[in-house]
Amino acid sequence: MAMNLQYTDTMTSEEYNELRMCVGWCPITEGKAERGLEHTTFLMAARDRGKIVAMGRMLFDFGYTAYLGDVIVRPEYQGQMQTSVPSFPTACRCPYPQSQGRTVNGSW
Numbered sequence: 001m002a003m004n005l006q007y008t009d010t011m012t013s014e015e016y017n018e019l020r021m022c023v024g025w026c027p028i029t030e031g032k033a034e035r036g037l038e039h040t041t042f043l044m045a046a047r048d049r050g051k052i053v054a055m056g057r058m059l060f061d062f063g064y065t066a067y068l069g070d071v072i073v074r075p076e077y078q079g080q081m082q083t084s085v086p087s088f089p090t091a092c093r094c095p096y097p098q099s100q101g102r103t104v105n106g107s108w
Contacts, residue, residue: 003048003077003080004048004049005046005047005048005053006046006047006048007044007045007046007047008044008045008047009042009043009044009045010043010045011037011043011045011052011055013030013033013034013037014030015045015052015055016033016036016037016055017030017033018052019052019054019055019072019074020072022074022075023072023073023074023075025072036069037057039059040057040058040059040069041057041058041059041060041062041066042057042058042060043055043056043057043058044056044057048077053073053074053077054071054072054073054074054077055070055071055072056068056070056071056072057069057070
């Protein structure tokens with residue numbers, strides 16, 4: 001499978017539920033999905049020709065604890081993404097309000 005992956009730090013609640021359902025997880029309400037994504041500290045989404053194919057998100061207390069919230073990869077892409085993935089969360093913008101606009105450079 002020829003892939004043309006692009007990585008971003010954003011995704012919609014619709015894309016989030018689309019990925020959840022394609023791996024057999026139950027969808028959550030749009031409001032819960034939006035609130036969860038808004039309060040995610042680090043998010044990386046992978047798209048192949050514009051189609052969401054994978055995502056990972058992390059919650060961080062900006063002290064010492066980080067939680068890996070989700071890692072979802074479409075079944076047809078599992079085991080196929082042997083490309084160079086950007087460091088997570090290298091250079092991701094911190095959208096969480098308490099981050100005060102800090103950028104994490106991977107060194108924490």
